[in-house]
Amino acid sequence: MEAPTWLSYAFAWLATLVLIILSRHLRHRKLNLPPGPKPWPIIGNLNLIGSLPHQSIHALSQKYGPIMQLRFGSFPVVVGSSVDMAKAFLKTHDLTFASRPKTAAGKYTTYNYSDITWSQYGPYWRQARKMCLMELFSAKRLDSYEYIRMEEMRALLKGLLESSNTTITLKDNLSTVSLNVISRMVLGKKYIDETDENAILSPEEFKKMMNELFLLNGVLNIGDSIPWLDFLDLQGYIKRMKAVSKKFDRFLEHVLDEHNQRRKGVMDYIAKDMVDVLLQLADDPNLDVKLERHGVKAFTQDLIAGGTESSAVTLEWAISELLKKPEIFKKATEELDRVIGRERWVEEKEIVNLPYIDAIAKETMRLHPVVPMLVPRCSREDVKIAGYDIPKDTRVLVNVWTIGRDPNVWDKPNEFCPERFIGKSIDVKGQDYELLPFGSGRRMCPGYSLGIKVIQSSLANLLHGFTWKLPGNMKKEDLNMEEVFGLSTPKKIPLLVLAEPKLPVHLYSQ
Numbered sequence: 001m002e003a004p005t006w007l008s009y010a011f012a013w014l015a016t017l018v019l020i021i022l023s024r025h026l027r028h029r030k031l032n033l034p035p036g037p038k039p040w041p042i043i044g045n046l047n048l049i050g051s052l053p054h055q056s057i058h059a060l061s062q063k064y065g066p067i068m069q070l071r072f073g074s075f076p077v078v079v080g081s082s083v084d085m086a087k088a089f090l091k092t093h094d095l096t097f098a099s100r101p102k103t104a105a106g107k108y109t110t111y112n113y114s115d116i117t118w119s120q121y122g123p124y125w126r127q128a129r130k131m132c133l134m135e136l137f138s139a140k141r142l143d144s145y146e147y148i149r150m151e152e153m154r155a156l157l158k159g160l161l162e163s164s165n166t167t168i169t170l171k172d173n174l175s176t177v178s179l180n181v182i183s184r185m186v187l188g189k190k191y192i193d194e195t196d197e198n199a200i201l202s203p204e205e206f207k208k209m210m211n212e213l214f215l216l217n218g219v220l221n222i223g224d225s226i227p228w229l230d231f232l233d234l235q236g237y238i239k240r241m242k243a244v245s246k247k248f249d250r251f252l253e254h255v256l257d258e259h260n261q262r263r264k265g266v267m268d269y270i271a272k273d274m275v276d277v278l279l280q281l282a283d284d285p286n287l288d289v290k291l292e293r294h295g296v297k298a299f300t301q302d303l304i305a306g307g308t309e310s311s312a313v314t315l316e317w318a319i320s321e322l323l324k325k326p327e328i329f330k331k332a333t334e335e336l337d338r339v340i341g342r343e344r345w346v347e348e349k350e351i352v353n354l355p356y357i358d359a360i361a362k363e364t365m366r367l368h369p370v371v372p373m374l375v376p377r378c379s380r381e382d383v384k385i386a387g388y389d390i391p392k393d394t395r396v397l398v399n400v401w402t403i404g405r406d407p408n409v410w411d412k413p414n415e416f417c418p419e420r421f422i423g424k425s426i427d428v429k430g431q432d433y434e435l436l437p438f439g440s441g442r443r444m445c446p447g448y449s450l451g452i453k454v455i456q457s458s459l460a461n462l463l464h465g466f467t468w469k470l471p472g473n474m475k476k477e478d479l480n481m482e483e484v485f486g487l488s489t490p491k492k493i494p495l496l497v498l499a500e501p502k503l504p505v506h507l508y509s510q
């Protein structure tokens with residue numbers, strides 16, 4: 001038989017190419033995609049997303065419905081904005097959506113996706129979650145650190161007494177406490193202590209580094225949506241990600257070295273903090289997937305980042321909402337006086353006896369979820385939701401900010417009204433899809449039990465210990481309640497307040 005000529009090869013190639021293109025075209029035509037705005041070439045729908053993406057997306061979902069499809073550059077993004085859709089994505093099809101998209105932030109700031117938050121679904125991430133459940137956030141470990149949370153809370157209350165009747169920026173004080181609590185629990189000490197002359201970083205430097213990390217993990221980096229523009233780094237974010245990561249790495253290297261030094265040669269060393277636990281796990285030859293040094297650093301960074309900002313942001317919103325509604329202060333005070341009395345502080349275990357305080361915390365998280373669209377997920381296979389096709393690798397957002405304001409779920413949804421939770425069993429543990437500040441399902445926040453403890457007990461003691469007032473002649477109507485978007489969603493203008501002590505003075509110095 002005669003050998004095929006180059007012409008017959010070329011023909012065969014061409015025919016295959018045409019078949020591939022045709023089959024893709026036919027497949028796409030057959031797909032029933034969720035409704036959404038028509039995308040522009042190259043940018044998709046990015047032109048519709050403003051500086052507060054969750055609010056832009058909220059407005060679009062009012063037009064296109066509880067499941068809609070957008071395009072961020074070349075990528076399809078499906079948004080769920082109702083209780084039913086949250087349930088579909090996070091419960092019914094949780095396993096399908098248990099992965100994360102690969103973003104520049106994950107690559108450059110978390111050791112190439114080696115942390116918990118940005119790692120892809122797979123054995124590494126599953127093992128990480130097992131470590132969280134069994135070791136890092138076990139009830140026993142969290143209880144063993146209660147004294148740290150109490151000590152730091154007392155230090156805050158004492159500090160507030162000392163600055164009583166002067167105007168303070170509440171969030172600064174709250175962030176310092178969260179940072180101290182998380183540093184002591186995760187790193188074993190306050191690495192960023194003002195009084196420590198040998199500290200590797202000053203508290204200001206550390207806070208700057210954290211803020212930068214948070215901001216860069218929340219930004220809409222053009223290269224994540226339009227990959228062929230990635231190398232240009234048009235917004236300069238990648239340069240900043242590399243810089244902050246380098247700084248964090250220097251800090252984490254120092255922390256790990258100190259911990260290893262302490263453990264060296266000690267038989268049956270007992271872990272004192274979460275870094276110790278991680279280093280012990282890294283030494284474990286029986287782990288399914290080896291935890292390397294960069295993995296320990298990435299997990300440590302996740303724990304510091306996850307634990308520091310979120311509770312401070314929630315508490316600042318709570319006090320702001322209460323300043324707008326003084327009658328809520330009054331009711332909270334009545335409950336605290338009745339259950340606790342004016343001769344002592346509130347302990348963590350007593351929150352069960354303070355349903356109104358618990359309701360204020362829930363109402364704050366309903367209207368001001370720290371992560372308003374949760375952390376993006378990514379479909380691992382083709383799936384059908386509500387009759388629509390969601391192809392593999394689609395990015396998925398669940399807009400809990402919209403769900404928290406859904407008039408079909410909440411009566412007078414825009415009103416801050418803790419009473420709506422009294423006598424109801426709605427909780428934030430990921431089982432009640434109308435209230436998901438910590439997400440739900442396999443990717444739900446692993447630190448939620450710590451987060452909720454810190455929020456509830458801080459709120460209770462801040463309300464028990466002080467009367468809160470706006471400075472000068474400022475009226476409650478003047479209080480700005482705008483947000484800024486990042487990985488968390490704090491107030492745009494930080495709250496300035498006056499705190500007047502309510503309890504006998506000797507209690508503040510105990």
Ligand code: HEM
Nearest residue numbers: 116117303306307310311371375438439440443445447451
């Ligand atoms: C007020 C406190 C907190 C809030 C509101 C919060 C909220 C969230 C949310 C919404 C998610 C995404 C869930 C999803 O994708 O469905 C998340 C994930 C995560 N959170 Fe939190 N969080 C808080 C505290 C903490 C604390 C104290 C830690 C650790 C010390 C932490 C560590 C993490 C980690 C590691 C993830 C990623 C989980 C994964 O991808 O598997 N968070 N958090």
